[in-house]
Amino acid sequence: MSINTVFYQIAKDVTAADLAKIIGATDLCGPDQIVISDIEPFDGAKPFSLIYQSDPDLVKTLAVESAVVITNEACLPLINPANCCLIVASPRIGFAYALAHLVTAAPVDHGTAGIAPLAKIADTAIIHPSVTIMPQVAVGAGTVIEAGAVLHAGITVGENCHIRSNSVLSHCLIGNGVDIGAGSVLGSAGFGFEMTDDGVVKFPHIGLVVIDDFVSIGSGCAIDRGSLGNTHIGAHVMMDNLCHIAHNVTIGARSIIAGQCGISGSVAVGQGVVMGGQVGIAPHVNIGDGAVLTARSGVTKDVEDGDQVAGFPAMSKRQFWREQAALRRLGTPKASKS
Numbered sequence: 001m002s003i004n005t006v007f008y009q010i011a012k013d014v015t016a017a018d019l020a021k022i023i024g025a026t027d028l029c030g031p032d033q034i035v036i037s038d039i040e041p042f043d044g045a046k047p048f049s050l051i052y053q054s055d056p057d058l059v060k061t062l063a064v065e066s067a068v069v070i071t072n073e074a075c076l077p078l079i080n081p082a083n084c085c086l087i088v089a090s091p092r093i094g095f096a097y098a099l100a101h102l103v104t105a106a107p108v109d110h111g112t113a114g115i116a117p118l119a120k121i122a123d124t125a126i127i128h129p130s131v132t133i134m135p136q137v138a139v140g141a142g143t144v145i146e147a148g149a150v151l152h153a154g155i156t157v158g159e160n161c162h163i164r165s166n167s168v169l170s171h172c173l174i175g176n177g178v179d180i181g182a183g184s185v186l187g188s189a190g191f192g193f194e195m196t197d198d199g200v201v202k203f204p205h206i207g208l209v210v211i212d213d214f215v216s217i218g219s220g221c222a223i224d225r226g227s228l229g230n231t232h233i234g235a236h237v238m239m240d241n242l243c244h245i246a247h248n249v250t251i252g253a254r255s256i257i258a259g260q261c262g263i264s265g266s267v268a269v270g271q272g273v274v275m276g277g278q279v280g281i282a283p284h285v286n287i288g289d290g291a292v293l294t295a296r297s298g299v300t301k302d303v304e305d306g307d308q309v310a311g312f313p314a315m316s317k318r319q320f321w322r323e324q325a326a327l328r329r330l331g332t333p334k335a336s337k338s
Helices: 016-023 091-102 317-330
Strands: 008-010 027-029 049-052 068-071 084-087 103-105 172-174 185-188 193-196 199-202 209-211 222-224 231-233 308-310
Touching (some): 016 068, 016 084, 049 091, 068 091, 091 103, 091 199, 185 209, 222 231, 308 317
Parallel strands (some): 068 084, 172 209, 209 231
Antiparallel strands (some): 008 103, 027 084, 193 199
């Protein structure tokens, strides 16, 4: 992943020993003078990066050296001693505290309403006078931006896009030929938090939203940026109105998503998937290529390639209709004998 310095900056010269004090680590093992230079998801760990993990089975796969690992007592014996381990009761909460201290938004001169001088706007782009475009935004040729839209610092919008009225875009990279409906919000922080005895700890979201070419997003949609890593919408995806795509979701190319669908965090949707209206998908579920999720399906477990599911909890479409027929028979009075 690595921190995208267009949007974020990381505190300099913070060592593992410094961070141990900041997050209240109960123990520190390994080279404590490692200077943290980046933040990574666990599976992208690099030397001098900060990661976290609480699962002993996963931590066994860690091959990197000279990283700083926020972890727990159970994982400590399984980690290469060339890394520095900070021991806490809840590694995810400790990591949230660490990010809150280490990572801040890159400084931006918001200036006044209108187009910032440092924005790069193609000559053939058409932009309504009421649009706000902040510094370091890039807008490609032939793109149309309607009244009231706000483009926050650092985002890129490709060629021949159509950004409709009152959309708000931040922390996102948008390809060519993308259509974004009125009132949609792309790149806001995801709904990530941990409960503690003292209250709720928000988990920082330092990723982006990446929209590939020729995606269509309806009105009133919300697509959250990733926590670690990005939220990614593949090419030619068609999304209807009032859909919510949570942090770190990936949606494969050519998928179709009808209105009022809600996709929870870290869901992976394959290519060519079709979702009817009001489908809901639980976190971390995988949807295979070509699957069909009929309207109002509540998907709580993985769906294989090409499967068709219905109902809540979602099951095979054939099984769902068998059960519906059985329920109708149960509710039908038996004919009286004469």
